[in-house]
Amino acid sequence: MILRRLLLALAPLLLAAGTATAQSFPTKPITLIVPFPAGGPSDALARALAQGMAADLKQTVVVENIGGASGTIGLAKLVNAAPDGYTIGFGTIGTHVANAALFKKLPYDPLTGFEPIGLAGTAPLLLVAKAGLPVSNLKEFIAYAETNKAGMTYGSAGVGSISHYACVVLLSALKLNITHVPYRGVAPAMNDLMGGHIDFMCDQTTTALPQIAGGKIKALAVLSDQPLPQLPGVATAASQGYDVNLRSWNALFAPKGTPQPVIARLNEALRAAVADPALVKQMTAVGVDLPSPDALQPATVTTLIARGLEKDVPALKARGEYLD
Known part of the structure; x- marks a missing residue:
């Protein structure tokens, strides 16, 4: 009973302290x-x-x-x-x-x-490939990978990065096992993709769109649930029959x-x-x-x-x- 009375008595003070904190923050x-x-x-x-x-x-x-x-x-x-x-x-x-x-x-x-x-x-995530990979959409990519996966590689900004995370989830959904090449950041991975040294990446639109627009890489699928106005004609993975929705x-x-x-x-x-x-x-x-x-x-x-x-x-x- 005493504790309850004490808490009731303190409640207005605590509320006032919280209000004062909000009103004064920040002071530095x-x-x-x-x-x-x-x-x-x-x-x-x-x-x-x-x-x-x-x-x-x-x-x-x-x-x-x-x-x-x-x-x-x-x-x-x-x-x-x-x-x-x-x-x-x-x-x-x-x-x-x-x-x-x-x-x-x-x-x-x-x-x-x-x-x-x-x-x-x-940000939506994209499956992007080197310009010379002989595929143009997700279904063709899967067919190609099932035949050539032993010699294929994909890049990322490093183990644990968003680009690595997205490719792991995608490949798990597609039941594919392809060698991962981690880099120290997105830029060197993208450079090697543009140079044809790796086969594909799962990248954010932030860094991929400029390279796609320049014809240095190509987009195979939007890995999120909605198509992108910046990439007309590039279908989502879901619309191509695969349960993948990554942002x-x-x-x-x-x-x-x-x-x-x-x-x-x-x-x-x-x-x-x-x-x-x-x-x-x-x-x-x-x-x-x-x-x-x-x-x-x-x-x-x-x-x-x-x-x-x-x-x-x-x-x-x-x-x-x-x-x-």
């Missing part, structure tokens, strides 16, 4: 950890969002690139940061889904180890225990950033979809992680590729 610059090297597609989106959020928050948002170990080094720093909203981080389908299968032990729990702030953007996603996270009023203020700034018409135009040109207002709820991110852990992690684990 915020650090945004991007767990990848500078220059990649996630980094480009993170920097654009940091600029937009800074304008709304009226404080500088400093991007800190902490690459290595498929994003786990940067996120390990985030998970151990003070839960005050002044250190936030970028996560992806790679860091929060693929890594759950590719690392025997992670320094963070992808589902419960952070406070989601909101979805930052999604990369990026989201913002805060350390576990960050006060909900602070999360709400950061979410408000994220909403302001993704509503900027200039950013929408910039991202649309490279096939990135910024989230709708409904999708900006933190719960959307939790759902994406849970779905990926349940559906895709078993396929990744079945490949037996581990990073530690």
Whole structure:
């Protein structure tokens, strides 16, 4: 009884403290950890969002690139940061889904180890091939691979990257086993694809569309559920008879225990950033979809992680590729 009276007495004070936190936050610059090297597609989106959020928050948002170990080094720093909203981080389908299968032990729990702030953007994934591969769609690719798979290779931005994750899920669905060649980033992998040194990749539109437009590689299928206006005539995998629906996603996270009023203020700034018409135009040109207002709820991110852990992690684990 005494405890109950004490809690009732404290409730208004706690509510007032939370309101004060929301009203005063932020009072100093915020650090945004991007767990990848500078220059990649996630980094480009993170920097654009940091600029937009800074304008709304009226404080500088400093991007800190902490690459290595498929994003786990940067996120390990985030998970151990003070839960005050002044250190936030970028996560992806790679860091929060693929890594759950590719690392025997992670320094963070992808589902419960952070406070989601909101979805930052999604991008379709494509099956792209070197210009000289004698196929033009997914069915022809499968027929060719069934005959020539012993000599074929596919590239990625590294084990645990989104490009690796997508190809593992695709090849598992197609029941194909093809040699993986990991690179240190998307750029060298794409260079070797354009040079004909590897046969195919599963890449985001962000980096693939310019090379497709230039005729340096060719698109065989859209791996997401909707065709792309930028690629008329390139069918989705689903429309070609295969149950594959893959989109990369990026989201913002805060350390576990960050006060909900602070999360709400950061979410408000994220909403302001993704509503900027200039950013929408910039991202649309490279096939990135910024989230709708409904999708900006933190719960959307939790759902994406849970779905990926349940559906895709078993396929990744079945490949037996581990990073530690």
